[in-house]
Amino acid sequence: MKRAGRNGDKGKLLVLLEAAQAKSAHVSRDTITELAESLELSIGEVYGVASFYSFLATEPRGRNIIRICKSLPCLLKNAQVIIDSVRKELGIKPGETTADGRFSFELTNCIGACDKAPAMMINSDVHGDLTPKKIAKILEAYK
Amino acid sequence: MEKRVVLKNCGVIDPKDIASYLAVDGFEALKKALKLTSQQVIDEVKASGLRGRGGAGFPCGLKWELASKAKGAEKYVIGNADEGEVGTFKDRYILENDPFSLIEGIAIAGYAIGAKKAFIYLRAEYHFLLDLVNNAIAQVKKKGFLAHLDIEVREGAGAYVCGEESALMDSIEGKRGEVRYRPPFPPTSGLWGKPTIINNVETLTNIPRIMLNGAGWFAKMGTEKSKGTKVFSVSGDVAKPGVYELELGSPLRELVEKLAKAERVKAVQIGGATGRIIPYAMIDAPLSFESVLGAGAITVFDETRDIVDIVEKTMEFLAEESCGKCTPCREGTEVMAETMERFMRGEGTNKDIRVLKELAETMMLSSLCGLGQAAPIPVVDSLEHFRGDYDNHIRQK
Numbered sequence: 069m070k071r072a073g074r075n076g077d078k079g080k081l082l083v084l085l086e087a088a089q090a091k092s093a094h095v096s097r098d099t100i101t102e103l104a105e106s107l108e109l110s111i112g113e114v115y116g117v118a119s120f121y122s123f124l125a126t127e128p129r130g131r132n133i134i135r136i137c138k139s140l141p142c143l144l145k146n147a148q149v150i151i152d153s154v155r156k157e158l159g160i161k162p163g164e165t166t167a168d169g170r171f172s173f174e175l176t177n178c179i180g181a182c183d184k185a186p187a188m189m190i191n192s193d194v195h196g197d198l199t200p201k202k203i204a205k206i207l208e209a210y211k
Numbered sequence: 212m213e214k215r216v217v218l219k220n221c222g223v224i225d226p227k228d229i230a231s232y233l234a235v236d237g238f239e240a241l242k243k244a245l246k247l248t249s250q251q252v253i254d255e256v257k258a259s260g261l262r263g264r265g266g267a268g269f270p271c272g273l274k275w276e277l278a279s280k281a282k283g284a285e286k287y288v289i290g291n292a293d294e295g296e297v298g299t300f301k302d303r304y305i306l307e308n309d310p311f312s313l314i315e316g317i318a319i320a321g322y323a324i325g326a327k328k329a330f331i332y333l334r335a336e337y338h339f340l341l342d343l344v345n346n347a348i349a350q351v352k353k354k355g356f357l358a359h360l361d362i363e364v365r366e367g368a369g370a371y372v373c374g375e376e377s378a379l380m381d382s383i384e385g386k387r388g389e390v391r392y393r394p395p396f397p398p399t400s401g402l403w404g405k406p407t408i409i410n411n412v413e414t415l416t417n418i419p420r421i422m423l424n425g426a427g428w429f430a431k432m433g434t435e436k437s438k439g440t441k442v443f444s445v446s447g448d449v450a451k452p453g454v455y456e457l458e459l460g461s462p463l464r465e466l467v468e469k470l471a472k473a474e475r476v477k478a479v480q481i482g483g484a485t486g487r488i489i490p491y492a493m494i495d496a497p498l499s500f501e502s503v504l505g506a507g508a509i510t511v512f513d514e515t516r517d518i519v520d521i522v523e524k525t526m527e528f529l530a531e532e533s534c535g536k537c538t539p540c541r542e543g544t545e546v547m548a549e550t551m552e553r554f555m556r557g558e559g560t561n562k563d564i565r566v567l568k569e570l571a572e573t574m575m576l577s578s579l580c581g582l583g584q585a586a587p588i589p590v591v592d593s594l595e596h597f598r599g600d601y602d603n604h605i606r607q608k
Contacts, residue, residue, distance in 0.1 A: 079403070081385035086368060120387040123335040123369030139297045140480075140524055141446035141510055177371060177528055178483075179336040180300040182446035182510075183453045192338040 077107050085118055093133070094125040122176065130165040130172035132210040135189040138175040141182035150186045151175065153200035157207060170211070213470065214432070216440045217416050218456045221308035226343060229350040232311040238356050240419035244319045252323040253279055256418065258426035260438035265291060265374070265411035266482060266506040267581065268437075274408050277398035278324040281406035288320045288329035288360075289383070289402065289409040293367050293374040295334055296483035297528060298508035301442040302412040304454040306333075306340050309416070310347035314362065316415030318351075319422060321360035324408055329360055332379050334367045341366065371532035375580050376409040378534060389536045390580040411506070413442050433459035437499035441507050445471040447480075448513035457498065464494045467511055475514045478597070483508040484525050484532075485585035488518070488592040518597040519604055522589045523551035529586045540583025543574040547590055554604040564594065564601065 081103065088099045095118045104114045118124050136142075136151050151162070158166055158173060165172040181187035184196020195206050215221070224231040232238075244252050257272030278286060290313060294302040305313065317329050333341060341364060348362050370388045372378045377391035380402045401407025417439060421429045430438050437459040443466055446452045450472035457466060463481070467473045479489045481498075482505020489496060489503060496502050512521060530544040547570065550563050571587030578584045594601065 079383070079385045082368060082382060083365070083385070086366060117385065117387050121335075121368030121370050123367075139528060140484075140521065141298050141452075143524060144447050144510075144512070144516075176336075176369075177532065178295065178297040178299070180294055180303045180334070182298050182300055182444065185446060185452070189336065194339060 078109060081107060081109070081114065081117055082121075085114075085124055089124055093129050093131065094127060096128075097126075100126075128165075130169050132171050132190055134171055134173045134207075135176040135179070136162075136174075137177070137179045137181065137185070137187050137189075139178035139182075141178070142185040142187060145185040147186040149200055150188065150198045150203065153203045154188075154207075157203055171207070212465075213456055214440050214458045215456050216420055216432070217305070217312075217413055217442050218309070218454070219420075220312060221304065224309060224311070226308055226310055227346060229311060229347070229354060232309075233354075236423060237311055238315055238351075238354070240422035241315050241318050241322075241356055244322055244422050249279060249323045249325060252319065252422070255426050256323070256421060259421045259429040260426075260433075260436075261414065261417055261421060261429065262437065262500060263411055264413035264417070264441065264506065266296070266504075268500040268504070271410065271414055274398055274410070275320065275323050277396075278326075278406045278408045281399045283406050285328075285403075285405045286324050286326040287402045287405055287407040288317055288324065288326045289376075289379065289407060290317050290329065290331040290415055291374065291376065291379060291409050291411050292337065293332050293334045293379060294337075294412070294506075295371040295374045295532075296485075296506050296508050297525075298446050298480070298483050298510040299444045299506055300446075301444045301454050301507060303337060303340070304444075305412055305416055305442070306337065306344060310344050311351065312416045312419055313412055314347055314351050315356075316410075316418035317362060318356060318360055319418050320408060320410065320415065324406070326408075327360060329362045330383055330402075331362065331364045332367060332373070332383060333364055334373075335369045338366065370534075371528075372534040372580075372582055375582060377580065379409065380407065387534075389534045390582075392579065413507075434497065434499045434501060436501050437504070441498060441504065443498075443507040443509050445509045445511065447509075447511040448476070448516070449473040449511050459504075460497045460499045462495045463489065463498055463503075463509075466498065466509060467494065471509075471511065473511045473513070476511060477514045477516055478512045478518060478521075480510040480512070480521070480525075480589070481505055481508070483510075484528050485582065485588055488522075488589055488596065490596040517603075518593045518600040519551065519554050522593045523548070523555050525589045526551050526586075529582070533582060533586075537577075537579035537583060539574045540578040540580075540586060543570055543578070543583065544586050546570060547587065551590075554601060557604055559601065559604050561605065568594065 373388040382388040
């Protein structure tokens with residue numbers, strides 16, 4: 069009976085990690101330790117789950133996360149040009165965060181917006197049919 | 212010619228308002244199903260010949276029957292909305308435009324196998340659809356159509372492999388999305404070890420159509436082993452990318468040239484990263500499980516494209532997304548990606564080609580799941596049909 073209960077709680081781990089991330093843009097060391105204790109899991113198990121998923125981050129990041137799709141359908145539509153213009157606009161490379169903490173910039177695999185390629189996500193918004201000209205205007209809306 | 216069966220309500224109803232769904236026979240299929248025994252529902256799905264639309268093509272009715280007959284009071288239905296295959300966006304389109312048909316399909320599936328709980332596993336990239344889907348579920352519940360079944364949406368967190376059913380279940384259980392050893396298969400031992408059916412969004416959306424119009428009506432469409440229609444996501448070098456639904460068995464040419472308006476086609480990748488690469492010479496191939504299909508991702512490459520470049524990017528993706536549990540896939544995809552990269556640098560050799568072929572065979576035979584087993588397909592197909600592209604990179608040396 070006790071084991072069944074524990075399984076039930078353990079089953080919430082990913083949901084709890086997602087909630088923690090939604091709150092502070094990343095899953096902190098403290099969160100990992102707290103979750104491990106409350107769910108009776110090892111820190112390694114919790115970290116293992118947190119680090120498995122590409123949308124969960126274990127390091128602090130910017131307030132807004134830009135994810136440019138680098139899968140084939142977007143690359144065929146010149147995603148590289150979009151990657152370069154975001155890079156120029158923000159002055160950071162993929163994997164980095166702006167000094168003011170406003171943006172983190174990542175490359176990601178297919179986001180399912182191939183009909184609007186090249187496409188990117190900012191937080192959970194999808195922006196498609198991108199051109200370098202559109203980038204500055206789109207970024208403006210995220211403070 | 213397009214044939215909208217799965218997509219019949221898309222662009223017709225208001226996905227935010229159940230009244231518009233009820234106006235087009237919404238939930239009539241569920242009402243009909245609830246008057247039958249669960250075995251009769253399963254028999255109807257079996258007779259329709261419906262096969263899984265997620266890529267593997269497993270007979271849907273048989274899957275349901277296995278779960279229905281499996282021992283245990285607790286059973287689960289999972290709607291797989293973890294559409295991560297490169298070049299696929301048809302399930303997004305269905306969810307965006309007609310979440311009610313999916314919910315009705317899940318409700319019928321739950322009744323058929325005797326499940327009281329269902330999950331929709333929504334990929335993280337589709338978080339923007341969460342409110343829409345939850346709102347649809349709430350409206351359906353309020354109308355009293357979910358008295359027998361609770362439906363909960365669970366979100367993924369960015370992992371291609373979680374579209375694979377056993378990894379998906381581990382993810383719902385809160386774990387790393389790693390593939391399980393099988394047997395046992397999900398219909399006997401799935402989520403938390405309980406009998407579970409996992410069906411793709413498109414598969415489940417077919418269910419209300421089948422229940423309402425009958426298995427005979429459905430089985431008249433398609434080919435001998437591929438009944439019904441298929442929803443395709445077309446992208447790449449085409450003038451009109453988008454979602455198209457065709458009767459199964461329709462020629463690839465119709466989709467690529469007539470509907471999506473592609474010109475000067477060199478090759479088509481069917482089924483995403485682990486899909487077949489078809490040269491233009493085979494453009495009249497029928498789209499069916501007997502021939503080529505996958506989950507219906509169609510990526511078109513025109514004559515300006517270098518197939519080695521395409522395959523290199525594909526292998527890089529697969530190496531990143533391999534879950535790492537089994538050695539042939541974890542190491543094989545890495546070696547293939549590295550080798551392809553070497554070709555791109557003009558440093559490939561004929562020996563590399565031999566190694567690629569050997570490695571492909573090993574991975575296909577010994578990988579734990581579909582990802583590793585199918586990962587070498589782009590390499591094998593491109594070597595067969597586009598050896599010249601490889602030779603260009605060898606000669607550069």
